[in-house]
Every structure is written in C-alpha cells, then in structure tokens.
Amino acid sequence: xxxxxxxxxxxxxxxxxxxxxxxxxxxxxxxxxxxxxxxxxxxxxxxxxxxxxxxxxxxxxxxxxxxxxxxxxxxxxxxxxxxxxxxxxxxxxxxxxxxxxxxxxxxxxxxxxxxxxxxxxxxxxxxxxxxxxxxxxxxxxxxxxxxxxxxxxxxxxxxxxxxxxxxxxxxxxxxxxxxxxxxxxxxxxxxxxxxxxxxxxxxxxxxxxxxxxxxxxxxxxxxxxxxxxxxxxxxxxxxxxxxxxxxxxxxxxx
Numbered sequence: 001x002x003x004x005x006x007x008x009x010x011x012x013x014x015x016x017x018x019x020x021x022x023x024x025x026x027x028x029x030x031x032x033x034x035x036x037x038x039x040x041x042x043x044x045x046x047x048x049x050x051x052x053x054x055x056x057x058x059x060x061x062x063x064x065x066x067x068x069x070x071x072x073x074x075x076x077x078x079x080x081x082x083x084x085x086x087x088x089x090x091x092x093x094x095x096x097x098x099x100x101x102x103x104x105x106x107x108x109x110x111x112x113x114x115x116x117x118x119x120x121x122x123x124x125x126x127x128x129x130x131x132x133x134x135x136x137x138x139x140x141x142x143x144x145x146x147x148x149x150x151x152x153x154x155x156x157x158x159x160x161x162x163x164x165x166x167x168x169x170x171x172x173x174x175x176x177x178x179x180x181x182x183x184x185x186x187x188x189x190x191x192x193x194x195x196x197x198x199x200x201x202x203x204x205x206x207x208x209x210x211x212x213x214x215x216x217x218x219x220x221x222x223x224x225x226x227x228x229x230x231x232x233x234x235x236x237x238x239x240x241x242x243x244x245x246x247x248x249x250x251x252x253x254x
C-alpha cells in the first residue's frame with residue numbers, strides 16, 4: 001500500500017545532492033528504506049535521512065530517476081510505500097563509531113541523532129561532503145575525510161577509522177556508503193576485532209522480498225537487510241565482488 005506525500009522543505013546539501021522533507025506518520029527505524037515514485041520515473045528505494053514525524057530522503061543526482069526527484073519543488077507530491085527492511089540495532093553497542101561515505105551518509109544521520117556517537121563522514125572532496133553540519137550538532141566528535149585532502153583528513157574513511165580506533169575503545173562500527181568502501185571497512189573490522197553493521201545496496205524492484213532482484217548469495221537485501229551484521233557479511237561471497245543488474249544478471253563490481 002502506498003501513500004502520497006507533499007514536499008514541505010528542500011535543502012541543498014551539495015552541488016549534486018538535495019534533501020526533501022515531508023510529513024509521514026508511519027514509524028520508521030534508522031536504516032530502513034522506502035520505495036519512492038513520481039510520474040516519469042521508475043520506482044526506486046531510498047533510505048530515510050530523517051525518521052521522526054517529519055521525514056526526509058536525500059537524493060544524489062546520478063541518473064534519470066534521481067534527476068526526476070531532484071527536480072521536485074515545494075508542494076510537489078511523491079508516492080511512497082514502506083517502510084521496508086531491517087534497520088540498525090543500536091542496543092548492541094556501548095561505544096559505537098558511525099561512518100558515512102558519500103550519499104550513504106544520509107542513512108546513518110538518524111543514528112547520529114539518536115546516539116550522539118562519534119562520527120566520520122567521508123567523500124571525494126570538500127564539495128562532495130554532505131550533512132556535516134547536521135552531524136556536528138549531535139555527534140560527540142565529528143571527523144571529516146576527503147580523498148584529495150580539501151577538507152579534514154587526507155585519505156579515505158577506512159584509514160581514518162583505523163586511526164581513531166587506536167585512540168578509542170569502540171565496540172561497534174555502523175556504516176553506509178559505496179560498497180568498495182564498506183568492503184574494506186569490513187576487512188578492517190575483522191582485522192581489529194570490532195563488530196560492525198553495514199547498510200548494503202542492491203537493485204530493487206519490489207522492496208518486499210518477492211522479486212529476488214536484490215539477492216546477495218542467499219540473502220535478500222530488501223528483506224533480510226539492508227543492514228547486515230558482521231557475522232552475516234562473513235558468509236557473503238558476492239559482497240564487494242559482484243551484484244545483479246536490472247535483468248537479474250550477475251555483474252562484477254567496478
């Protein structure tokens with residue numbers, strides 16, 4: 001069952017990323033996602049960057065469907081359904097480190113707000129950093145990392161994470177971002193013997209575990225995830241290696 005909501009606020013996060021706020025009373029846990037549609041586009045999954053009564057999606061303009069969403073104006077309607085999937089379990093940690101990479105940062109911002117935990121946000125350059133002002137209001141400590149060194153730490157979030165772990169006794173890493181980032185983050189957590197929960201992304205059509213488009217080994221990302229534990233990820237041979245395209249074909253990750 002879907003609902004139609006109207007855009008009530010638009011925030012420009014960066015040169016290619018916007019956050020759209022709307023009122024929707026359904027309860028959503030941090031890490032869950034919704035399916036979003038408007039005329040002229042395919043329905044796509046979007047993590048929620050705000051999970052209170054006023055909710056939001058954060059959209060990076062990377063293709064025709066996300067471009068359609070980025071063209072939304074105040075008062076424009078969108079159709080949503082959900083929420084779907086399993087979110088982050090914040091009760092499993094006493095001292096967590098939250099990590100967001102690129103537009104994946106949006107998915108972990110609700111966790112930052114609820115926990116106030118130390119946070120790392122990373123991107124390619126200063127112009128690509130998003131939601132650092134929001135995170136800075138809630139996180140006990142906020143560190144930024146850019147590949148080119150134009151803002152914060154020069155390097156990637158995994159390098160910075162290893163540095164901060166040596167300074168603090170974290171028992172959990174919660175993260176969302178590009179799969180290559182999360183793959184190396186998982187490897188680092190194994191090496192450092194730290195638990196982790198990672199929000200993964202796959203092509204989705206139904207969002208409810210029926211179509212099988214988002215299969216990762218024998219797990220459905222939409223139903224069994226999108227948040228997976230360290231133990232679950234350890235059994236995934238596709239993670240960081242391959243994914244399925246819109247036709248269900250297995251393709252190598254670039």
